[in-house]
Amino acid sequence: MGSGLTRYDPASFTPGGFRLDITLLVKAAIMGIVEGLTEFLPISSTGHLILAASLLDFTGSKIKVFEIAIQTGAMFAVIWEYRVKLGSTVRGITHDAVAQRFALNLLIAFIPAVVLGLAFNAPIKEHLFHPVPVAMAFVVGAFIILWVERRHHRRYGELDLAGGRHARVETVDDMSALDALKVGLVQCAALIPGTSRSGATIIGAMVFGVSRKAATEFSFFLGIPTLMGAGVYSVLKNHELLSMDDLPVFAVGLVFAFFSALLCIRWLIRYVSTHDFVPFAWYRIVFGGLVLLTAWSGWVEWRA
Numbered sequence: 233m234g235s236g237l238t239r240y241d242p243a244s245f246t247p248g249g250f251r252l253d254i255t256l257l258v259k260a261a262i263m264g265i266v267e268g269l270t271e272f273l274p275i276s277s278t279g280h281l282i283l284a285a286s287l288l289d290f291t292g293s294k295i296k297v298f299e300i301a302i303q304t305g306a307m308f309a310v311i312w313e314y315r316v317k318l319g320s321t322v323r324g325i326t327h328d329a330v331a332q333r334f335a336l337n338l339l340i341a342f343i344p345a346v347v348l349g350l351a352f353n354a355p356i357k358e359h360l361f362h363p364v365p366v367a368m369a370f371v372v373g374a375f376i377i378l379w380v381e382r383r384h385h386r387r388y389g390e391l392d393l394a395g396g397r398h399a400r401v402e403t404v405d406d407m408s409a410l411d412a413l414k415v416g417l418v419q420c421a422a423l424i425p426g427t428s429r430s431g432a433t434i435i436g437a438m439v440f441g442v443s444r445k446a447a448t449e450f451s452f453f454l455g456i457p458t459l460m461g462a463g464v465y466s467v468l469k470n471h472e473l474l475s476m477d478d479l480p481v482f483a484v485g486l487v488f489a490f491f492s493a494l495l496c497i498r499w500l501i502r503y504v505s506t507h508d509f510v511p512f513a514w515y516r517i518v519f520g521g522l523v524l525l526t527a528w529s530g531w532v533e534w535r536a
Contacts, residue, residue, distance in 0.1 A: 257484050259290045264302055264485040268492025271306040271459075272452060272500055274377060274431030274512045275519075279366040282425060283523065286363055286534050294478065296357070297470045301482055304463040305489030310452045312490075313497050318453075330405050337407050341416030341450075342457045348420045349462070361425055363534035364527050369426025370520030377513035380435045384508070400441035404450045407442065414440050415450060419458070426520075429455065435509070444504045452497065 266284045270277040281299045285291055311318060324331030359365070401407050418436030422429035430451050437447035467474070526532040 256481060259288050260298075260481045260484040261488045262288065263290065263298070264305065264488025264490075265492045267299075267302050267485070268306050268309070268489040268494075269496050271303065271455070271489075271493055272430050272448075272496050274373075274428050274434060274509050275516055276366070276370065276373070276422075276426050276428035276431065277303070277306075278422075279370060279426035279428070282361060282366050283363055283534075287532075293470070294473055296361070297466050297473065298482060298485060300466040301463045302485035302489045303459040305486035306493035307456050307460045308486075309490050309493035309497055310456055313494060314449075314452065333407075333409075334405060337404075337409060337412035337450075338453055338457060340409055341412040341419065341454050342461075344413075344416040345419050345423070345458055346461070349423055352423060356423055356425075363523055365424075366426035367520040367523035367527070369424055370516045370523070373427050373431055374513040374516035374520070377431065377435055377509050377516070380439055381508050381510050381513070384438065399443035399446070401446055402443050403446050404453065406446070407450065411437070411440060411442065415442075415447075415454065419454065429458070431509075431512075444508075445501070448500060448504050 263281060263284060266280050267277050270280045278299070285295055285299065320328075321331045321334055325335055360369075401411060415433050415437045419429060419433045421427050421432045421436075433451040433454060434444075434447045437450060438444060442450070523532075523534070527534050
């Protein structure tokens, strides 16, 4: 495959063809930061990436691949932060019952997204990977979060923010195969951009009786096979669009996604020990509402 440096290429990163310049790398870095800071929060990283790409005029066929590929950088942050837990799981997979159950639960939770993702990926990308549907999903998801949090506060009161002592499932190692399957099924809602994979899995797990901290950590772990698998699949499926010229842009996005995600993971684990997700719901409503307002009024020309 030839270079796109000197000719117009409709599949390139910029309307005028691929140019390895500082502006392009800065845009890739911004996208990486957006991915890392939003991947694990219940506010939809995919939705933010679509909106950020539109604002940055960072669009095209390659960008669709880029947006999925840089999620791998965020997953490397999870692997690094939980390297002890993951390492003990790998070492104990042949003889440790706890490690075996944890690995099996991740596999069970991973399968539904794979099946439905392969079945509906094309129509979802064609019809829903656009700013206005994303903004609508932001708002709908926000009301679901508010409902779940109100339900929790009514049922558990202050215990809900006191380490999850009320929960049926206290840690990820306490989860059953059925718990994992339920979380895997609700993760499929995140196939709709703007829904939030983290939001669906964390809030869904809480509804099923998993503590807030355990739900958050299981969401982290489940993202490793789900998003790294999606990234590899997207690159392989669209390899004809890519060349070695694209490597610096992808590398910058991955690196910035890794470091920003690492900061977000460490902050979020501290946050969920004493706070709920209501502020994120209001953020989704305000942010999604602004996108819908600017699209309706014509103040911003949102591009797919």
